[in-house]
Amino acid sequence: MRRRHELCDLLDERRPGYSLPQPFYNDPDIYALDIEGVFNACWLMIGFSVELPKPGNYLAMTIGRTPVVVIRDRAGAIRGFFNSCRHRGAQICQDGTGRAAKLVCPYHQWTYGLDGRLLHAGAMPENFDANDHPLRPIHVEVVAGAIYICLAQTPPDFAPFRRALEPMLAPHGFENAKLAHQYVLVEKANWKLVMENGRECYHCAANHPELGISFPIGISANMSIEDDTRMRGYCQRMAAHGLEVGPTDGSWWQIARFPLNEGMISMSPDGAPLVKKPMLDLDGGDTGSLRFSIEPHNFCHALGDYAFMFSVLPVGPEETHVVAKWLVHEDAVEGVDYDVPSLINTWDMTNRQDRDLAENNQRGVNGLGYLPGPYSPKAEGLVLRFIDWYCERMRAHIGAPSARIAEVA
Ligand code: FES
Ligand SMILES: [Fe+2]
Structure with a gap:
């Protein structure tokens, strides 16, 4: 794994207004940090509430290396869970869409309600408490029919x-x-x-x-x-x-x-x-x-x-x-x-x-010939905004000082 100070140096190396140094676009370690610092931390838009018309309808997908499932519960609310079984971690629903009365893990059939509660776990000892093993929730927000999820424990203010x-x-x-x-x-x-x-x-x-x-x-x-x-x-x-x-x-x-x-x-x-x-x-x-x-x-x-x-x-x-x-x-x-x-x-x-x-x-x-190039402020304003946002997000993720604060100072 690329060390924190190496990423910090690369972020410092970026010229304001320019595209990113090459490793940001192809390095496996930076990719892993992108998943951690961006996709595991930010709100993501995954679809629409009408894709889940009835209780039990679900949408399952993988964010980075993390399978998640978003499902309509019996009361009609849309909830999200990490799609990993609380027994030995198997992925419960395969990626895609479906409908289920209960979520049954394909491995040893631990069975969960649409609210994530563990309902059945065979052959476990008497002192096993199902209440200790619900599916782990993720954050879900639905805005006028658009569904957003966030995998972070403490998501950005929505x-x-x-x-x-x-x-x-x-x-x-x-x-x-x-x-x-x-x-x-x-x-x-x-x-x-x-x-x-x-x-x-x-x-x-x-x-x-x-x-x-x-x-x-x-x-x-x-x-x-x-x-x-x-x-x-x-x-x-x-x-x-x-x-x-x-x-x-x-x-x-x-x-x-x-x-x-x-x-x-x-x-x-x-x-x-x-x-x-x-x-x-x-x-x-x-x-x-x-x-x-x-x-x-x-x-x-x-x-x-x-x-x-x-x-x-x-x-x-x-x-x-x-x-x-x-x-x-x-x-x-x-x-x-x-x-x-x-x-x-x-x-x-x-x-x-x-x-x-x-x-x-x-x-x-x-290629060897790549050097970061300048964005057009007139025609690429939103690209600049995206890349500046990304650099700040990664600085926050690794605990490096903000470039904006550094510039002001
Ligand atoms: S891993 Fe899910 S039931 Fe065993
Ligand atoms: Fe295009």
């Missing part, structure tokens, strides 16, 4: 994010939606390269002709479009409908509503809506997009007719899973009101183009 997101997201009706499609895209790139790519549109004009039809690719870091008159008109129109535009943010989150390109109503191949039954039924669905994102790993776009989630889960120093999900109104009928290939077309093309860019970035960064 309340300011909830206060900001809830009123802006609630009108989009995520609780009356359904999952129309999801997939996992495997990318042979470090998770930070995947996220850097996802935090800028500097590359969009040359690489995303399909996205560029509807998405304002020159958008600023605070999600404002260049045409002031149109931006003002959009803000007034949204205000008239009681929809807050923002932008608003905290150190690890951002929320803003923004207009699409002139005349475009959805992020779609021609800007026309893709779902006949809208999620947000205003102005024919012409509400632009509500973008909400959290460091370290996610962004979402809630449009008038559908919503899209992009969350990154690292699986190795040079391998990342992108979890992509699409929501539509629960009453929209597949084949009648929408079809999946059209619904996912724009973001699916974009995801695959971005995968190629991230993998190509990884190859170049791995």
Whole structure:
């Protein structure tokens, strides 16, 4: 394991405004510290409450090396647990989705309730107390239908994010939606390269002709479009409908509503809506997009007719899973009101183009010729924000002084 002072030296080595030194993008020890300091410590967005419609529905996934399960209990609450049996630690639910009346470990059949209590453990001595062996809980927060989890014992304060997101997201009706499609895209790139790519549109004009039809690719870091008159008109129109535009943010989150390109109503191949039954039924669905994102790993776009989630889960120093999900109104009928290939077309093309860019970035960064380069403050403001946030998070994790405090001093 790379020692603390080595990481500290590498963090100190980073020039402000520049990309990271090479080991941050491919070193197995730094990857292990990323999992500890970032993915085991921060809030993560994993999906939507409508994916767990009934008691016993669960979503199981692995964060770094930690299997977790998020499940709806009998009272209807969404709870989360470490997905490791309290007997000898076997993974209880396999990664994916499912429904179970009880959680039964496949190894020796210890059986847990949906609230995590141990209900049955065969062949144990008389003095064995099942109450001493419940599943270990993780933190779960559900905001207007979006599910966030945190594996830390003491998570970062969630309340300011909830206060900001809830009123802006609630009108989009995520609780009356359904999952129309999801997939996992495997990318042979470090998770930070995947996220850097996802935090800028500097590359969009040359690489995303399909996205560029509807998405304002020159958008600023605070999600404002260049045409002031149109931006003002959009803000007034949204205000008239009681929809807050923002932008608003905290150190690890951002929320803003923004207009699409002139005349475009959805992020779609021609800007026309893709779902006949809208999620947000205003102005024919012409509400632009509500973008909400959290460091370290996610962004979402809630449009008038559908919503899209992009969350990154690292699986190795040079391998990342992108979890992509699409929501539509629960009453929209597949084949009648929408079809999946059209619904996912724009973001699916974009995801695959971005995968190629991230993998190509990884190859170049791995070479002897790589030196950290300068981000464009105008076009890569959110990348800079992400990387600065990451460096501060890692400094806090290893107990090193903050670079910002050092700069001020
Ligand atoms: S490890 Fe789960 S029952 Fe033995
Ligand atoms: Fe992209």
